[in-house]
Amino acid sequence: MSRINRDRWGGVSQALHWLVAIGILGIAALGLIMTDLPRSPRWFWVYDLHKSLGLTVLALMVVRLAWRLYAGAPPDVPMPTWQHRLASISHWLLYLFAFAMPLSGWLYDSASGLRPLRWFGLAEVPKLVAPDPTLRSIALAVHEYGFWILAGLVLVHAGAALWHHFVLRDVTLARMLPRALIDAPTPKDRSP
Structure with a gap:
């Protein structure tokens, strides 16, 4: 398993990226619906699932950060300096809030x-x-407000990737997709 790929993210980095993304989307969906559920056995099951998925994403984020520090990253795609700075800031904010959400939820639960x-x-x-009522309130506030910040960051991140792919037509998004998706023939490439 190669640590460094010269022109794109490696398979481990891609897998961790998409697992975390899917996990965050699933947790967000559960978090948005669970507060409206009536208290019942199903309510406890949904809350426990939300918490378990959150801890799983936390573990995946630890692995992801460790892998990023170990394997490094491919060279940046050529773009203006201001775009590099914004991309770097948004990536580190995504990391920060992807850690803050499960940690604040765990702290709230505790x-x-x-x-x-x-x-x-x-x-x-x-x-x-x-048990600590003051800490509970602080952790809950961080968890609730942090969710909206993370949601905004995810939208900006996904929007920027799509903008690079469809408007600028550069390889930013393609570098995080499995090569099989990139190299797959399109319907117009196939002969009848």
Whole structure:
């Protein structure tokens, strides 16, 4: 398994990117619907799923950051300096909030003194702190407001990737897609 790819993100980086993206989208969908559910066994199941997925994304983000530090990144796509700076800032903000969301949720769960959380029902997750109403309120605020910031960052990130792909027609997005998708023939390339 090669650490460095000269012109594109490697397979491990791509897999981690898309797993985290799918995880964040799933957690966001659950988070938006679960607050409207009536308290029932299904309510607890949805909350536990939301928390378990959040901890999974946290673990994937740790692996992703470690892999990024180990494997590095391909060279930047040529673009104006201001675009490089904005891309760098937005990427690091995405990393920050992708860590902040599950950590603030875990801290909120811990400070709430709720029943023990079992990761997908398999293993009990340790509490980070003892019950603390003040810390609970702070963690909840970070979690709720952080969600909207992360959602905005994800939209900007995806919009920029699509803009580079369809408007600028550069390789920014293609470098994060599996080569099989890039090299797949389009319907017009196939002979009848």
